[in-house]
Amino acid sequence: MTPLSGDPALQAVVEAARSWAAGNLADRRLPAQVDIDELMASDPPPKAVAAAVACGDVAFREALAMGSSVNVIVAIPLEYSEVLSMVAPRLGELIDQSWPYGPGVQVPGIYLVDPEILATYEATEEYRLALDDEAIPRGAVAYYRCWRELSEGALTLEYDRAIYFRWISHPGITSQR
Secondary structure, three states: OOOOOOOHHHHHHHHHHHHHHHHHHHOOOOOEEEEHHHOOOOOOOOOHHHHHHHHHHHHHHHHHHHOOOEEEEEEEEOOOEOOOOOOOOOHHHHHHOOOOOOOOOOOOEEEEEOHHHHHOOOOEEEEEEEEOOOOOOOOEEEEEEEEEEOOOOOOOOOEEEEEEEEEEEEOOEEOOO
């Protein structure tokens, strides 16, 4: 993981994420979502994946400190696929790459959600692959997902793809790796 101490811009984004998470957790405004390029008024971080994962980790630490029962999720969007792709990109490469920003470009997002929301059924065709990499922060799990919705009217030919980092903060239960 990119060290925070050497990059003041990354430190500023992470501090903005801490503030965003604390406000939403204190007021219990859940679910809450913010894209990495919306955290600061200045230019977004060039290494968006590294920044988003660091922000997710600090949001998780904030939830633990507040005793809040919440799931922190960082979603890293990937290019669409025409097939149910079972090939996950390497995390190290994603974390080190510069992210293209611009109109219509999806960016990493940070989510705070009640655990019950994740128990909701989704009619999807999907493939998931648990990831094991030194780039995953302690206390988090990460997985690759390729899916498309199967609900009436939503079926598309393309499959969405993403990498998810997930932290669980619940009294007596935390993510384990």
